Amino acid sequence: METTSKTEPAVERVHAQLRSWLLDGTLSPGAMLSENDLSSRLAVSRTPVRGALRRLEAEGWLTIYPKRGALVRRLSFEEALAVADARQVLESAYVDAVSDEARAELCTRLDRMIDEEQDEARDGDYVKLVNRTIDFHRAFVEVGENPVLLQFYDHLRERQLVMTLQTPARVTGRWEEFTREHRNLVDLMRTGDRESFVTALRDHIVGTHGPVLGIRC
Amino acid sequence: METTSKTEPAVERVHAQLRSWLLDGTLSPGAMLSENDLSSRLAVSRTPVRGALRRLEAEGWLTIYPKRGALVRRLSFEEALAVADARQVLESAYVDAVSDEARAELCTRLDRMIDEEQDEARDGDYVKLVNRTIDFHRAFVEVGENPVLLQFYDHLRERQLVMTLQTPARVTGRWEEFTREHRNLVDLMRTGDRESFVTALRDHIVGTHGPVLGIRC
DNA sequence: AGAGTACATCTTGGATCCAAGAAGGGATGG
DNA sequence: CCATCCCTTCTTGGATCCAAGATGTACTCT
Incomplete structure (x- = not known):
């Protein structure tokens, strides 16, 4: 035993x-x-x-x-792109591959998270805010209830975290925009419109991490 | 020494x-x-x-x-399901997320692979046949040209391989059916019908791996 | 003076030594 | 007769010892 x-x-x-x-x-x-x-x-x-x-x-x-x-190890530019793409694949994996109830439940949960995002953005608590956005994106993978994929996803995020630590803090005043994009993602998720969700998510991730990837590597 | x-x-x-x-x-x-x-x-x-x-x-x-x-380590039933599900997610990740040219190119390549499958099935070369089917499924992930995802995918297949070694049962006489399902998958991929592709792929994987909950195909 | 080489030193990789803990067995007591 | 406890033994984890390779420097030869 x-x-x-x-x-x-x-x-x-x-x-x-x-x-x-x-x-x-x-x-x-x-x-x-x-x-x-x-x-x-x-x-x-x-x-x-x-x-x-x-x-x-x-x-x-x-x-x-x-x-x-x-x-x-230092990630090459191609690897950094691959990590971002892999994230995108996982986060959009269950948009149309999960029951309607689970999706509805997820969306209400996501709405709550965005509300808390806004509160923390007002309070200026950036550390909590970053963690909140991480949880937000992670929720799209959690809904699949697949521990194997989730573990891999966490691994990807850790790699991204290290990359962002390398770059001098450049995320400052775009929280409003992020929140708006998050709301949009939830809407698309709610309707189950995978096509639009994927493109919106890609724009969002590229818009967030693109500068990091482009500037520094 | x-x-x-x-x-x-x-x-x-x-x-x-x-x-x-x-x-x-x-x-x-x-x-x-x-x-x-x-x-x-x-x-x-x-x-x-x-x-x-x-x-x-x-x-x-x-x-x-x-x-x-x-x-x-011995995979639990839940983990085995998670591995199969993760495979399904990755193999269907790029059905509608890649350029038309890349998809067409992939499909012709897949057609060739199925032809070789049939040849080897006629010859009774089961070892080659198994490797061919592995390559077939892997090609759906390769088209994404994402080394990070591909490495993870290989990891999943290795875990499945070990599980199949555990089960004494060997699938021998269902190759015709597998080939037919493979052709169907290529057709759905060619039209870019993600919805149908996902369900067909799920049926295919579950149908082959479900009975023994090891692997095959 | 410059380049090549030999040496001195430092770091890692492999082998061995020692201690701590876990498994198993046997003896002892209920 | 069965359960418990202790002791022996075996295995792993940590520390140390030794060898091999790599780096850097200084010296020598052209």
């Missing part, structure tokens, strides 16, 4: 720490990681660090060059 | 070997892996084995229970 272990292995802690450093920009793409440095900084030996690096490599965060070191 | 190729680290070889063992059924779901056993069998120390296990864990093949060992 599987019982929960009392003590968490060091490799888990190291992996979690490195992962959070990757997500908050402490370790940015192009950085070269030293096992010695990490092990001394985390007060463990090189063994758990190596295990964590292997995992992060398999997760697509790093590329390990034999005898040379671990490099934090 | 000293004559190992200097360009390829041992951990790479171990990882590749374990991966192939997972794909050919030598290591089947539910198996418990022993580091000592693997290291002696592969004539390396436990160190590269551990690294390979970490990578395989991150790739979703194993779950490592601390202080207990590595278990080859």
Whole structure:
């Protein structure tokens, strides 16, 4: 039987720490990681660090060059486009492939989320606002109730997050526009008009991440 | 130990070997892996084995229970359904989201593949036939020219492959039907009728994978 | 002086050592 | 006779040791 272990292995802690450093920009793409440095900084030996690096490599965060070191992967322009396109595919996957009740339920939920978006935009709480928009887009995938796709989607968003961290904050005063586009997406979702939804979503994603992709890479 | 190729680290070889063992059924779901056993069998120390296990864990093949060992993951019924659904989402992603020329080109290519399917079905070359059908379905994703999605798709197929290896039942006499359904899919793709394509694809995948809830087609 | 080479140093990869914990078995008590 | 507890043994996780390769520098030869 599987019982929960009392003590968490060091490799888990190291992996979690490195992962959070990757997500908050402490370790940015192009950085070269030293096992010695990490092990001394985390007060463990090189063994758990190596295990964590292997995992992060398999997760697509790093590329390990034999005898040379671990490099934090930087997405190419083509890969960044592919990530955005993949997001678009997943978010529009269930527009016309889910029951009417589920779709109606989703739309009321989305409406609530947009209302909260507007409140937070008024309050100027940008951090919450960003999280809210992430949840908004994620909801289009959640409705499919497919944990495999959802996990992959989260992976895509993490990659995008790292890319945006690289660019100097440029999202400032377009919240009104975003909210309007979000409302439009919900309307199209409600009517089940897949064709229009796809094009609107593409414009929205390209309009949001396009500058990031174009300016910086 | 000293004559190992200097360009390829041992951990790479171990990882590749374990991966192939997972794909050919030598290591089947539910198996418990022993580091000592693997290291002696592969004539390396436990160190590269551990690294390979970490990578395989991150790739979703194993779950490592601390202080207990590595278990080859067995997909639950719900996960198997999710994988099949995810495949369906990806294969139908570009039915109406790609240029007419690309779609026409794809369809002629698919027609050729079905012709070769029939040839091989006549010859009774089932191994080639299975690979051909895999290529057939993959082509629907390839047309999107999205390496990120394609890699994910391959991952899904690998998981399905392992599941089919688990089931002793082999589908042998339904090739005519499969070919007919494939022709139908190409027709729907050619007209760009997404609605019908999705339902036909769902029936096809469920019809083939449902009975054993492993894979086939 | 410039280029090529040899060396010194640093880092990673593999092997080994040691400790902690989990599984199994046997003894003991109810 | 069965359940519980302890002890032995085995496996994994972490730390350390050693070797091989890569980098950078300084020296030498033309």
